[in-house]
Amino acid sequence: MSASAPKAAHIETEPAEWQPRAIWTTGRLLCGSVSLFFAAFVFAYFYLEALDDNHNWKIGAVHPSKGLGIAVMALFLVGAVIYRLAARRPEVDELVSGVIAILFSLSAVALQFFEYTKLDFGAASGGYAAVFFGWTATYAVVALMGIYWIEIQTASLWKVRREGEREIEIPAGEVQLIRNGIEAASFYWAYFVAIGVLAWIVLYIV
Numbered sequence: 001m002s003a004s005a006p007k008a009a010h011i012e013t014e015p016a017e018w019q020p021r022a023i024w025t026t027g028r029l030l031c032g033s034v035s036l037f038f039a040a041f042v043f044a045y046f047y048l049e050a051l052d053d054n055h056n057w058k059i060g061a062v063h064p065s066k067g068l069g070i071a072v073m074a075l076f077l078v079g080a081v082i083y084r085l086a087a088r089r090p091e092v093d094e095l096v097s098g099v100i101a102i103l104f105s106l107s108a109v110a111l112q113f114f115e116y117t118k119l120d121f122g123a124a125s126g127g128y129a130a131v132f133f134g135w136t137a138t139y140a141v142v143a144l145m146g147i148y149w150i151e152i153q154t155a156s157l158w159k160v161r162r163e164g165e166r167e168i169e170i171p172a173g174e175v176q177l178i179r180n181g182i183e184a185a186s187f188y189w190a191y192f193v194a195i196g197v198l199a200w201i202v203l204y205i206v
Contacts (some may be wrong), residue, residue, distance in 0.1 A: 019177060024184055045131045078104050112140045150185050
């Protein structure tokens with residue numbers, strides 16, 4: 001099944017800019033989706049803290065490691081910045097930056113779950129602990145979906161560089177669509193990591 005109108009004499013040719021625009025729009029719509037999704041955790045944090053009538057916001061010593069938290073966000077940030085620069089500046093190699101973004105982001109996810117083994121509290125240690133585990137674990141799992149998108153774009157680019165551009169039924173061309181995909185993925189990833197920075201500020205500083 002083709003994502004575009006097939007090329008044929010009796011079918012009007014699809015404008016070359018349609019597919020790139022669709023990819024561009026997809027990245028921005030995903031940003032809106034994750035914003036609404038993680039807004040629930042922001043609401044839960046401040047709602048439960050404000051209604052702490054029974055003083056169960058934090059039960060016992062509930063202090064996550066700021067060092068590990070900083071390390072997780074630093075890995076995400078470095079990967080996102082490099083990948084976004086590659087999409088915006090031609091002098092930055094998109095293939096290398098994609099590999100860096102994948103490795104750094106996977107390391108951040110692994111470090112996030114490693115942090116759980118070093119905590120002295122569990123999800124039942126009050127409202128804060130419940131939000132902390134729910135927010136960070138969900139963020140790490142959703143991050144894997146974004147990393148998978150980056151991996152697809154990186155692998156597609158590597159294949160084109162190795163085998164050359166193929167003839168496809170989309171007027172925009174294979175290389176153009178891959179570059180549009182990298183732009184959309186890098187925009188989404190930068191936005192997603194910005195949400196992670198917000199999470200870090202709320203959970204570790206506020």
